[in-house]
Amino acid sequence: MSAFPTSLLILNGKSAGDEALREAVTLLRDEGMDIQVRVTWEKGDAVRYVEEALQLGVATVIAGGGDGTINEVATALVNCKGETIPALGILPLGTANDFATSAAIPEALDKALQLAIVGKAVPIDIARVNDKTCFINMATGGFGTRITSETPEKLKAALGGVSYLIHGLMRMDMLKADRCKITGEDFHWQGDALVIGIGNGRQAGGGQQLCPQALINDGLLQLRIFTGDELLPALFNTLTQPDDNPHIIDGKSAWFEINAPHEMTFNLDGEPLRGEQFRIEVVPNALQCRLPPDCPLLR
Numbered sequence: 001m002s003a004f005p006t007s008l009l010i011l012n013g014k015s016a017g018d019e020a021l022r023e024a025v026t027l028l029r030d031e032g033m034d035i036q037v038r039v040t041w042e043k044g045d046a047v048r049y050v051e052e053a054l055q056l057g058v059a060t061v062i063a064g065g066g067d068g069t070i071n072e073v074a075t076a077l078v079n080c081k082g083e084t085i086p087a088l089g090i091l092p093l094g095t096a097n098d099f100a101t102s103a104a105i106p107e108a109l110d111k112a113l114q115l116a117i118v119g120k121a122v123p124i125d126i127a128r129v130n131d132k133t134c135f136i137n138m139a140t141g142g143f144g145t146r147i148t149s150e151t152p153e154k155l156k157a158a159l160g161g162v163s164y165l166i167h168g169l170m171r172m173d174m175l176k177a178d179r180c181k182i183t184g185e186d187f188h189w190q191g192d193a194l195v196i197g198i199g200n201g202r203q204a205g206g207g208q209q210l211c212p213q214a215l216i217n218d219g220l221l222q223l224r225i226f227t228g229d230e231l232l233p234a235l236f237n238t239l240t241q242p243d244d245n246p247h248i249i250d251g252k253s254a255w256f257e258i259n260a261p262h263e264m265t266f267n268l269d270g271e272p273l274r275g276e277q278f279r280i281e282v283v284p285n286a287l288q289c290r291l292p293p294d295c296p297l298l299r
């Protein structure tokens, strides 16, 4: 019998051929850890594997991939019914890995895998959008949205996080501010937003600190709106000098409602959602996650 409870690694198929990962898994198995591996082909596969994990009674489901993979696994865990729900472990194998990076998950695969299996599980929040879709890291609207949802896969694979910015600049002619109304607890704002970041976590778009004060276990979401009508100067200004910037509006609330007169896109952990009305609500202590003891996202 294994000294450690079983873990099920849900691996995004994009990383199925990763030799370093194969080595890391083999090493930990040799040390007595029971790690089962399932590989995804497309969206929706992770949910079925989480169901299987529940039946197997594993202690941990590890999301091996980027923010989109963590999102899918975390959402499926939150939607699980039962008394013992497995904890979430994180193995960063995506392009931007914004959530893992800001949570201080080690980049080295063997260290990340070990943390995902034996790390202390702590309760964390998740955010729910329009009562169904979830995000664990961040919802971005406006400029950043067009960047991440339209960055071609090949560019993404070649350039990593930088590709989001380059591709965004290439498509500048398509960018314009989004007129919308945003409300929250003690918060009301209406105007033209270039970028809207609503964070459970802190960074998106490959390292952009859109919600630098966000915590994943405070029962709150952090909002940051970048305003202005001149796109390029405003954008560089806002991204480079966040302090005392008249183009930045901050808010904090357990929920936010966004209303736009025309359809706009929100990007939830890198996956797009279109609509005119969004209600984003935090679900406190929604799941258990194995994180480093010094994780900067914890209170």
Ligand SMILES: Nc1ncnc2c1ncn2[C@@H]1O[C@H](COP(=O)(O)OP(=O)(O)OP(=O)(O)O)[C@@H](O)[C@H]1O
Binding pocket: 012, 013, 014, 040, 041, 042, 043, 044, 065, 066, 067, 068, 069, 070, 093, 094, 095, 096, 097, 098, 156, 269, 270, 271
């Ligand atoms: N075998 C596969 N090949 C290609 N894409 C896949 C495969 N399996 C799942 N996917 C898709 O991968 C997407 C999620 O990718 P993920 O976000 O984990 O990586 P990424 O976008 O490269 O990283 P990040 O979001 O951190 O920048 C989902 O949209 C899912 O449909």
Ligand SMILES: [Mg+2]
Binding pocket: 066, 067, 068, 069, 094, 269, 270, 271
């Ligand atoms: Mg992604």
